[in-house]
Amino acid sequence: MITLHSVKSVAVAQLAAAAFLIFPLASNAADIEAGRARAQTCIACHGPGGNSIDPVIPSLAGQPEQAITTALYQFREGNRKNPVMSPLAADLSNADMNDLAAYFESEKRTAPTHQTQAENLVLGPTLAKQYNCTQCHGPAFMGIQHIPRLAGQQHDYLLAQLRSFRAATRADMDGTMTSAVSRLTDPEIVVLVDYISGLGTK
Ligand code: HEC
Ligand code: HEC
The missing domain is CATH 1.10.760.10 (Cytochrome c-like domain)
Structure with missing residues (x-):
């Protein structure tokens, strides 16, 4: 029988597990x-x-x-x-x-080698705003706490990660990335990655 107490314990255990993952x-x-x-x-x-x-x-x-x-x-x-x-x-x-x-x-990150296409310098920030990417990853995509820095990250790596979040083949500690990406089309992913990968290193 599932008592209120056991439901609470499970919830507490899950919270503890999540906290352990975020502050491992x-x-x-x-x-x-x-x-x-x-x-x-x-x-x-x-x-x-x-x-x-x-x-x-x-x-x-x-x-x-x-x-x-x-x-x-x-x-x-x-x-x-x-x-x-x-x-x-x-x-x-x-x-x-x-x-x-x-x-x-x-260690200091060196300047990115990736050159963003001119039109994506406009489209990229618009999509990033529309999908709240910077709300979590920081205003300049520099990362914060457990959320990774994306600015200047390698192009093909970023593309592979976003596609695998969407395909649910990459782990996602709290499900926020999978849900953030689920609304994106593949062409939008391509634009965002082209933009983010060329961002500076400050
Ligand atoms: C033989 C090559 C190789 C070596 C050696 C290697 N890595 Fe990696 N590392 C990779 C690859 C490839 C990935 C991307 C994996 C993926 O696509 O999920 C990666 C991913 C990572 C990530 C995830 C980065 C992110 O942004 O999520 C971390 C952290 C990492 N490696 C740390 C290390 C550390 C620390 C060492 C040394 C103890 C190390 N790696 C040695 C190839 C390597
Ligand atoms: C609600 C917060 C949140 C939002 C919104 C969000 N992200 Fe993330 N993102 C995360 C977290 C947390 C991780 C780390 C997931 C993990 O490793 O389990 C992550 C990981 C990533 C990674 C993998 C980075 C690496 O080093 O492996 C990429 C790429 C990424 N996000 C891109 C985006 C893009 C593009 C958007 C907008 C479409 C976005 N994120 C929106 C929280 C968020």
Whole structure:
């Protein structure tokens, strides 16, 4: 029999799980220098200082610490799956994740190499406003807390992520991204990504 008490416990447990996902590793103090040393294996793919030069691999430089720890945690726990990142994250302790995230957040993002098409400099901001993208990702798409920075992010990576949120093949910690993207058409995704990927690095 489902009592009111057990319903409440389930609700509390779900809340606790959600809080744990959003603030997964907050209890450990991060060490940037330890992160820098650990990051040597990461920069082979994510680029020097976490500035990727490969369009399918995301930059990590200047990404909010909490967005990085959350992604690593999701890969390690199997919520978010990727044949390359999942096994790499499996070897990381919570302390490693905190150190790596602190290090990559501290690195400066270099200027984007992507050139936005002229018409999308107008269409992009209009769509971003219409779909409230900047309400969550920050006015200049710089990210905030657990919400990732998108400005200047690699073009093909962004495109793949938006399409997989829409196809519900990418994990989404609280469902907000899946619902934000569900109303977009594919041509609108293409415009938004062309715009966001060319945004500056301040
Ligand atoms: C062999 C190449 C490779 C190596 C080495 C690698 N990564 Fe990745 N990483 C990727 C790819 C590819 C993705 C995109 C995965 C996807 O599409 O979901 C990714 C995604 C990520 C993301 C998600 C970024 C976001 O914006 O959501 C984080 C965080 C990350 N990697 C951290 C690390 C860390 C930390 C290390 C070192 C311990 C590392 N990676 C090593 C290839 C690599
Ligand atoms: C209600 C808040 C919210 C809105 C609105 C929103 N996002 Fe997000 N977005 C998030 C969160 C939270 C994540 C991280 C999801 C996760 O990893 O589980 C995210 C992740 C992303 C990612 C993946 C980034 C990466 O580094 O892997 C992209 C791309 C993205 N959002 C683009 C957009 C675009 C474009 C819009 C507007 C159409 C938008 N978002 C609107 C909250 C939001």
